[in-house]
Amino acid sequence: MDVYKINGGRELNGTVKVSGAKNSAVALIPASILAGSEVTIEGLPEIADVHTLKLLLEEIGGVVSFEGGTMKIDPAGMVAMPLPNGNVKKLRASYYLMGAMLGRFGRAVIGLPGGCHLGPRPIDQHIKGFEALGATVTNEHGSIYLRADKLRGAKIYLDVASVGATINIMLAAVLAEGRTVIENAAKEPEIIDVATLLSNMGANIKGAGTNVIRIEGVKSLAGTTHTIIPDRIEAGTYMIMAAAAGGGVTIDNVIPFHVEALTAKLREMGVKIVEEEERIFIPKTEKLSSVDMKTLVYPGFPTDLQQPFSVLLTQATGSSVVTDTIYSARFKHIDELRRMNASTRVEGRSAIISGPTKLQGASVRASDLRAGAALVLAGLLAEGETEVQEIHHIERGYSNIVEKLRGLGADIRKVRIPAEAAGGTGRPG
Numbered sequence: 050m051d052v053y054k055i056n057g058g059r060e061l062n063g064t065v066k067v068s069g070a071k072n073s074a075v076a077l078i079p080a081s082i083l084a085g086s087e088v089t090i091e092g093l094p095e096i097a098d099v100h101t102l103k104l105l106l107e108e109i110g111g112v113v114s115f116e117g118g119t120m121k122i123d124p125a126g127m128v129a130m131p132l133p134n135g136n137v138k139k140l141r142a143s144y145y146l147m148g149a150m151l152g153r154f155g156r157a158v159i160g161l162p163g164g165c166h167l168g169p170r171p172i173d174q175h176i177k178g179f180e181a182l183g184a185t186v187t188n189e190h191g192s193i194y195l196r197a198d199k200l201r202g203a204k205i206y207l208d209v210a211s212v213g214a215t216i217n218i219m220l221a222a223v224l225a226e227g228r229t230v231i232e233n234a235a236k237e238p239e240i241i242d243v244a245t246l247l248s249n250m251g252a253n254i255k256g257a258g259t260n261v262i263r264i265e266g267v268k269s270l271a272g273t274t275h276t277i278i279p280d281r282i283e284a285g286t287y288m289i290m291a292a293a294a295g296g297g298v299t300i301d302n303v304i305p306f307h308v309e310a311l312t313a314k315l316r317e318m319g320v321k322i323v324e325e326e327e328r329i330f331i332p333k334t335e336k337l338s339s340v341d342m343k344t345l346v347y348p349g350f351p352t353d354l355q356q357p358f359s360v361l362l363t364q365a366t367g368s369s370v371v372t373d374t375i376y377s378a379r380f381k382h383i384d385e386l387r388r389m390n391a392s393t394r395v396e397g398r399s400a401i402i403s404g405p406t407k408l409q410g411a412s413v414r415a416s417d418l419r420a421g422a423a424l425v426l427a428g429l430l431a432e433g434e435t436e437v438q439e440i441h442h443i444e445r446g447y448s449n450i451v452e453k454l455r456g457l458g459a460d461i462r463k464v465r466i467p468a469e470a471a472g473g474t475g476r477p478g
């Protein structure tokens with residue numbers, strides 16, 4: 050099994066370049082299914098989720114190459130192959146195959162998706178949208194079956210502003226007959242990115258990035274070339290690391306507007322942030338003050354940064370309360386942080402964190418992707434050696450994290466160890 054070994058206490062200095070956005074990539078790649086000819090996506094991150102989606106497109110007959118961040122997808126030979134098991138289970142975003150395959154073939158069979166376990170991750174709003182467009186949707190033996198003789202535009206009000214449901218309904222609606230209106234749509238930048246790709250393929254979409262999206266169905270879509278947006282969550286993770294352990298760090302390839310909620314919170318804590326068009330510089334921070342923080346839908350503070358941010362709060366003077374309104378169970382990192390001497394506890398949907406605390410190296414386990422990033426940061430700050438296990442979660446979403454952190458001066462390496470030698474976290478596997 051592979052683990053990260055980190056010797057903490059090194060100051061981070063220099064420049065780190067942010068990769069393409071994971072949460073865009075996982076929707077852009079399935080969107081290519083809707084095109085009649087080759088789609089090229091540039092700037093994709095080298096992460097496990099992207100490789101898994103490549104395999105899924107190949108399973109349904111796509112011809113796909115992926116080199117140097119550029120994926121070329123020829124969707125011409127794709128068929129409506131059922132995908133009940135296997136790779137679909139490896140990531141949450143395999144649910145975008147539902148919207149894309151329903152849009153192109155009028156049918157799809159997709160096993161219920163995997164991804165991080167953050168508490169319940171329902172897809173009722175996706176299904177409501179597909180049904181409104183005329184599909185019959187059933188759940189049979191762990192797979193979602195979607196069938197439609199003809200998809201027709203509809204007005205769909207989302208009960209929750211879900212990123213996944215907004216994108217999935219867009220995918221199913223672009224080739225439907227007539228007008229679809231999505232009300233209470235989510236507004237995340239990744240939705241705009243997917244709408245941009247679809248529009249360049251020939252779709253007619255207005256309002257992406259606002260809470261009402263209007264789609265006029267078109268008869269067919271063509272191939273195009275698209276460059277993905279930078280990953281605001283990866284950028285935010287390095288901003289947090291720079292605030293916690295930096296001597297002066299530049300985060301390159303970031304859209305500062307996309308990380309404004311984080312920037313505001315960091316400034317509230319006493320962190321200096323210098324914004325340029327596509328870069329952010331964070332000088333050394335002498336003293337961090339505690340703050341309260343609540344995750345919200347975009348443009349609020351992203352749930353995906355809550356876990357790394359809570360590690361930063363262990364270094365702040367005073368008591369902070371972190372509340373996750375999106376995913377109530379996204380606190381599995383807290384127990385691991387306590388092993389590292391953090392003074393923190395979970396109460397309901399909130400974590401209460403007191404600081405500043407000198408963290409201590411320990412063997413810890415990443416329960417999910419951002420918990421993993423949080424533990425890497427804890428390791429960078431801790432006295433002595435930290436071993437982070439279950440790093441496959443981290444590699445689903447962070448491109449070359451070891452190389453990037455080593456480039457900033459961190460002492461982190463990936464090591465293969467026999468499973469039985471994994472430093473005891475005291476729990477079964």
Ligand SMILES: CC(=O)N[C@H]1[C@@H](OP(=O)(O)OP(=O)(O)OC[C@H]2O[C@@H](n3ccc(=O)[nH]c3=O)[C@H](O)[C@@H]2O)O[C@H](CO)[C@@H](O)[C@@H]1O
Pocket residue numbers: 072169170171172173174175176209210211212213214235237345346347351352353374375376
């Ligand atoms: C709003 C929000 O912060 N969304 C984040 C969430 O998106 P993700 O796509 O996982 O979640 P959604 O945006 O779809 O869901 C937001 C909320 O709506 C609920 N829900 C969703 C769909 C549905 O059919 N029914 C339903 O009740 C979810 O349980 C959640 O509480 O995690 C992604 C990956 O970590 C992030 O990129 C997104 O920015």
Ligand SMILES: C=C(OP(=O)(O)O)C(=O)O
Pocket residue numbers: 071072140141142163164165166353418419446
């Ligand atoms: C939870 C995440 O990923 P996923 O939704 O793919 O599980 C994430 O990006 O933080």
